[in-house]
Amino acid sequence: xKWWIACLWLVCSAVSANDAAGYLLGPGDQIxxxxxxxxxxxxxxxRLGESGSISYPYLGQIRLSGLRLxxxxxxxxxxxxxxxxxxxxxxxxxxxYRPFFINGEVRRPGGYPFQPGLTVRKAVALAGxxxxxxxxxxxxxxxxxxxxxxxxxxxxxxxxxxGDSIYIEDSFx
Numbered sequence: 001x002k003w004w005i006a007c008l009w010l011v012c013s014a015v016s017a018n019d020a021a022g023y024l025l026g027p028g029d030q031i032x033x034x035x036x037x038x039x040x041x042x043x044x045x046x047r048l049g050e051s052g053s054i055s056y057p058y059l060g061q062i063r064l065s066g067l068r069l070x071x072x073x074x075x076x077x078x079x080x081x082x083x084x085x086x087x088x089x090x091x092x093x094x095x096x097y098r099p100f101f102i103n104g105e106v107r108r109p110g111g112y113p114f115q116p117g118l119t120v121r122k123a124v125a126l127a128g129x130x131x132x133x134x135x136x137x138x139x140x141x142x143x144x145x146x147x148x149x150x151x152x153x154x155x156x157x158x159x160x161x162x163g164d165s166i167y168i169e170d171s172f173x
Contacts, residue, residue: 028098
């Protein structure tokens with residue numbers, strides 16, 4: 001029975017890790033850390049603060065910002081292996097993504113929870129739609145990258161990522 005539970009847990013871990021395989025963690029993301037058979041080392045929900053670090057049992061402060069979920073799993077696995085556990089099985093998943101922001105000519109500007117598959121059009125809908133003065137063509141998006149912030153001209157069909165800031169310009173016509 002334990003073998004089946006372990007297999008099921010590993011399959012679920014692989015599926016959740018693959019869903020966000022390329023996603024880089026950042027401040028505001030809420031994650032879950034599970035160490036199979038070790039409830040004292042499992043954390044059901046923890047949010048990355050502005051520093052992008054968390055305090056983890058036996059490892060202390062670890063910086064997770066800029067890492068992929070698989071990299072976090074490896075980091076915790078290496079930290080626990082040997083001194084504390086023989087071969088820890090670690091799974092990390094995203095509970096809640098950091099919010100995105102939308103400003104400018106929308107009815108309710110502000111921060112909103114990110115949802116996978118979000119486009120600028122859907123973000124505008126979440127913000128109550130465009131105002132009468134809004135331009136549906138002059139839209140910019142600010143995205144934080146490892147090399148700094150980047151401003152990108154986008155369309156309504158463009159994808160939005162967690163932490164992005166969308167700005168809807170006003171139209172002159």
